[in-house]
Amino acid sequence: MIWLLLFFEFFKIGLFALGGGLVTIPFLFDLSAKYGWFSSQELFDMIAISESSPGPIGVNMATYVGFKILGIWGGIVATAGLILPSVIIVIIVAKVLEKYRQSNTFANLMYSIHPAAIAMILYAGIELGKMVLISPMLIGIGIIFWGAIHFIKLHPIVYIVLGGIVGVVLKL
Amino acid sequence: MIFKLFRAFFKIGLFMFGGGSAIIPLLQAELVERKKWLNEKEIMDYYSIGQCTPGIIAVNVSTFTGYKLGGIKGAVASTLGVIMPSLIIIIMIASLINLFLDNQYVMHAFTGIRIAVVALIADVVLSMGRKNIKDRYQFAIFAAVVILMLALSISPVWVICGAGALGLILRRGKTV
Structure with missing residues (x-):
């Protein structure tokens, strides 16, 4: 079923x-x-x-x-x-x-x-x-990401990889 | 021809990253420049049809192109070709990822990735909204659906059907 x-x-x-x-x-x-x-x-x-x-x-x-x-x-x-x-x-x-x-x-x-x-x-x-987005810092990172996506316009995969790197470096 | 179509679309699926419009440069490189099966204008025509039929745009475009080049068999071959890399690669990733999800670094990475995904979605909404929401009726529909979904989380199927019906009523007798 x-x-x-x-x-x-x-x-x-x-x-x-x-x-x-x-x-x-x-x-x-x-x-x-x-x-x-x-x-x-x-x-x-x-x-x-x-x-x-x-x-x-x-x-x-x-x-x-x-x-x-x-x-x-x-x-x-x-x-x-x-x-x-x-x-x-x-x-x-x-x-x-x-x-x-x-x-x-x-x-x-x-x-x-x-x-x-x-x-x-x-x-x-x-x-x-x-x-x-559960803390002010995470919201801040989100806004920075959105700005980068909106104004630089690289392929989404670039931002996903960057997100991974930022997560590891800042121990999110 | 059937096998050639499968192979060409397999390659397109393999090198395509992202949503619908990502398929255009690949169709151009593979079908227009390399194989010379189609010209640029045909590609744009097929893409615009793929955009306004239900389902995944890249699949629609592949089905349509395959149909034009090889009839129903061509449509099936192209469609299978374009989805095959996804099936293989996603199943591989999905079976491997569980081994790593408990790792501390992977968990940090995924928190960062989730933030990036939310930001990407926000930007898609903004750019699609700019292109497709042009008057106050459309904005009212947009706002009403956001509020309805947040308050009641009704099924997306009803949202699409309801919006479609509303469009027919609002625009009755009007021409494009």
Whole structure:
């Protein structure tokens, strides 16, 4: 049963996560709260590792979560669930392409889905922030990191590595 | 062609770091410059379609490109190719990491990494918000969803469905 549940939950994420890999984070929060398959601390580390390993972040996270719950086959089942809606929908869309791109209905849907998706990423960020930014010093480091990310704009992996170094040096 | 597609996309998955748009330079290097299967404009077209279909953008773009080059079999081969490095590498990392998580230095490192992750997410919200939230209705939807999620933690599926329905009602009869 748990195999089917895992597949179904990730199929749902693949179907409803519009707007890229990070939109999967609020869905994973939901999974953690609903089934207790992993803690939100563990989710944190999974995000960090998924961002700094090769491959699309969303796929990395699905593999990681699935592996965490049910081992290697769990990783494969979760990833299969995640990508199946994409494959089906993209193949259908490829056939009716021009109509889809110019449709008003589609643009009107995305008009409000985009802000909602960004809001959900912010929500996930707030929940994660509450877990780690627990002292004025850590908040300060967070702000310095954000400034560096925003104004220097190097690849995310650079900041993740830097975060690791800062953590070791300052014994956070 | 099917095997060639698998191999090309395997390479793309292996060298891609990060979210959706990270795939563009790799598609250009591999499919436009090396293999000459596509041109630049086609890549941007496929990317914009991948962005507005549900699911992971990089997977969508791979499926779409594979379909254009090799039909349904090509779509499946490209998709499997792009996700295969993730499966292998993540499973390897995930099985090894438990051995190190109790180490004191690793714990310090992960605290620092978590701070960096929160800062990265904050910046994604800011840059996506600037691009996609353009009027007060959109801002109202954004604010309402943040408050709803924090207060009630409703399922993201309902948020997406609700927001989609709201968009259709708010923009009824309007053209792009």
